[in-house]
Amino acid sequence: MKPYLIACIAFAVFATLASGANAQTTTRYVSDELFVPLRSGQGNQYRIVHRGLPSGTELKFIEASEDNEWSLVEMRNGEQGWIRTQYLLDKPTAGIQLKSAQAELEKLRTQYANLQNDYRALSGDKSSALNNISSLSEQRDQLERELNELKQLSSGTIELNQRYQDLLEKHQMLQTESDIVKADNERLRKEKTYDQWIYGASILGAGMIITLIIQGFGGRKRRSEWIN
Incomplete structure (x- = not known):
C-alpha cells in the first residue's frame, strides 16, 4: 500500500509541474509498428494509464526524466503519463x-x-x-x-x-x-478560334466580290440592250 501511495503522490507532483510548463511543451509521435503502454510513473512497476498507444499517436511532450529513459507526455484528451523515451520520435512515423x-x-x-x-x-x-x-x-x-x-x-x-x-x-x-x-x-x-474566324471572313469576302462581279455583268448587259 505504501509504494502505491508514494506512486500516487509522485504522479500528482509531476502533473502539477507539467501544468505550469505548458508553454514549453513540444510534440512527439509514437514510433512505427508498436503499441506502447503509458504509465503513471518512471518505471515498469507503476500503474498503466493506457494499455497500448498505437504507432503514429500524437503526444504532447512535457519533460524527460533525469536519465532521459522516460518522458512525461500528454494525450489529446488531457490524460498524462510516462512512456519510455526510445519509443518517441520527433517527426510523424x-x-x-x-x-x-x-x-x-x-x-x-x-x-x-x-x-x-x-x-x-x-x-x-x-x-x-x-x-x-x-x-x-x-x-x-x-x-x-x-x-x-x-x-x-x-x-x-x-x-x-x-x-x-x-x-x-x-x-x-x-x-x-x-x-x-x-x-x-x-x-x-x-x-483554332482565330483560324476559324479568318476562314469565315475569307468566304464572306469572296462571296461579296463574286456578287459585285455578277452585278457588273448584269448592268452592262442591260445598257447594251437599251442602246440596241
Missing part, C-alpha cells in the same frame, strides 16, 4: 508520411488524366504539348517507382524524411509542368 505521399501521387494521376483529355480535345498533332505530356508520364512513372521503394523502406525512418522532401519537390515541378501544358492548351484553343 513512416506510415503517416507514406499515406501523404500516396495522396500526392493520386492527385498527380488525376491531373495527368485531365491534361490528356484536354490535349486530345484540342489537337493531337502539336508536338510541344505532346512532349509535355510525355515528360509528365515519365515523371509520374519515376514517382511511382520511388513510391514503391518508399513502401519497402517504410519500416525504417532514417532516410524517409529526405525521400519525402524529394517527392514534395518533384510534386512542385510537376505542378509547374501542368501549368505550362494548361497554358499551351489555352493558346491552341485561341489559335
